[in-house]
Amino acid sequence: MTPPAITRDRLRVAIQKSGRLADPARDLLASCGLTWRESRDKLFCYGESLPVDLLLVRDDDIPGLIADGVCDLGIVGRNVVVEYDLGRQAGGAPGALEEWRQLGWGTCRLDIAINDDERWAGAEQLAGKRIATSYPHTLGRWLSERGVEADIVTLSGSVEIAPRLGQADLICDLVSTGGTLAANNLKPVETLLHSEAVIAGPTHPLEDGRADIADMLLRRMDGALRLKETRLLMLRAGRDVLPEVLGKLPEGGEPTVLQVDGRDEVSVQVLCHNAVSWQRLEDLKRAGAHTLMVLPVEGMLP
Numbered sequence: 001m002t003p004p005a006i007t008r009d010r011l012r013v014a015i016q017k018s019g020r021l022a023d024p025a026r027d028l029l030a031s032c033g034l035t036w037r038e039s040r041d042k043l044f045c046y047g048e049s050l051p052v053d054l055l056l057v058r059d060d061d062i063p064g065l066i067a068d069g070v071c072d073l074g075i076v077g078r079n080v081v082v083e084y085d086l087g088r089q090a091g092g093a094p095g096a097l098e099e100w101r102q103l104g105w106g107t108c109r110l111d112i113a114i115n116d117d118e119r120w121a122g123a124e125q126l127a128g129k130r131i132a133t134s135y136p137h138t139l140g141r142w143l144s145e146r147g148v149e150a151d152i153v154t155l156s157g158s159v160e161i162a163p164r165l166g167q168a169d170l171i172c173d174l175v176s177t178g179g180t181l182a183a184n185n186l187k188p189v190e191t192l193l194h195s196e197a198v199i200a201g202p203t204h205p206l207e208d209g210r211a212d213i214a215d216m217l218l219r220r221m222d223g224a225l226r227l228k229e230t231r232l233l234m235l236r237a238g239r240d241v242l243p244e245v246l247g248k249l250p251e252g253g254e255p256t257v258l259q260v261d262g263r264d265e266v267s268v269q270v271l272c273h274n275a276v277s278w279q280r281l282e283d284l285k286r287a288g289a290h291t292l293m294v295l296p297v298e299g300m301l302p
């Protein structure tokens with residue numbers, strides 16, 4: 001069903017109310033200059049500094065809210081987006097969502113895992129087996145791509161104990177450290193999906209004033225994501241050792257070299273787009289630099 005055309009002059013972003021993605025999502029939006037006032041039931045945040053409101057929901061509800069046009073964007077795991085769209089497609093509807101940005105955190109995998117003491121010989125051995133999962137559509141696609149017919153047992157949680165309870169022969173679930181699998185005597189054997197948090201949005205561009213607001217938010221987000229890793233490296237050095245010191249700077253950045261008043265010394269500043277290691281600082285010190293400082297960058301306009 002095509003959602004009705006909705007006209008709004010404020011952008012609405014769905015984020016997880018509580019759980020793994022809740023705090024990083026709020027931190028990211030706050031780093032874009034967003035401030036908000038929370039409703040009494042803590043389900044809605046009214047954007048004060050920008051016309052961007054937040055809806056606080058369970059992560060599973062985020063794709064549907066976007067597809068129905070209730071929200072414009074959402075911060076959610078790729079695993080949830082993919083499962084939702086495959087579910088729609090299984091029902092004959094077109095996919096409704098796209099990844100507008102990849103955020104690089106909330107990373108995990110959707111893996112097939114079997115009992116520790118079993119041998120893995122490939123997907124064919126799953127024929128006729130019962131597989132417990134909360135991702136029936138993603139698993140279904142993977143199996144059908146391999147021509148394997150298995151029995152998918154859909155569970156909403158505690159998937160890892162299904163084999164022990166006799167509900168299933170193996171599982172397909174999210175894995176990060178692998179600790180939960182190991183605690184349940186299971187081992188991962190195949191990865192169906194590599195996931196991370198994403199900005200999910202509709203497949204079509206936004207209309208009315210929301211398009212400009214979304215552009216601005218995404219522009220700020222791109223800047224914030226880039227700045228997160230960016231550091232300003234500052235140091236001092238005698239003019240005589242400057243070539244050696246410059247040779248030890250991280251690659252990429254263009255250093256600014258300033259004369260220090262009344263001394264035969266310079267101050268060097270350079271933007272680094274990756275972490276500056278202790279080893280790097282020691283190398284610079286050995287080359288003759290002193291008073292080295294690495295500072296986070298809060299904001300930047302080119």
Ligand SMILES: Nc1ncnc2c1ncn2[C@@H]1O[C@H](COP(=O)(O)OP(=O)(O)OP(=O)(O)O)[C@@H](O)[C@H]1O
Nearest residue numbers: 016019020021058059060077106107108174175176
């Ligand atoms: N072990 C993990 N390590 C890292 N990221 C994970 C892990 N498990 C899940 N994730 C990612 O974080 C998202 C949210 O996980 P969380 O456990 O908070 O969800 P949930 O229990 O479904 O919460 P909700 O109550 O909102 O439905 C997952 O959809 C996935 O993208």
Ligand SMILES: O=P(O)(O)OC[C@H]1O[C@H](OP(=O)(O)OP(=O)(O)O)[C@H](O)[C@@H]1O
Nearest residue numbers: 157158173174175176177178179180181
């Ligand atoms: O590989 P690990 O680091 O052990 O993480 C994997 C576990 O994390 C998630 O569950 P979560 O802890 O969110 O509990 P839930 O299943 O109740 O959501 C996932 O469903 C796995 O059970």
Ligand SMILES: [Mg+2]
Nearest residue numbers: 058059060061
């Ligand atoms: Mg959920």
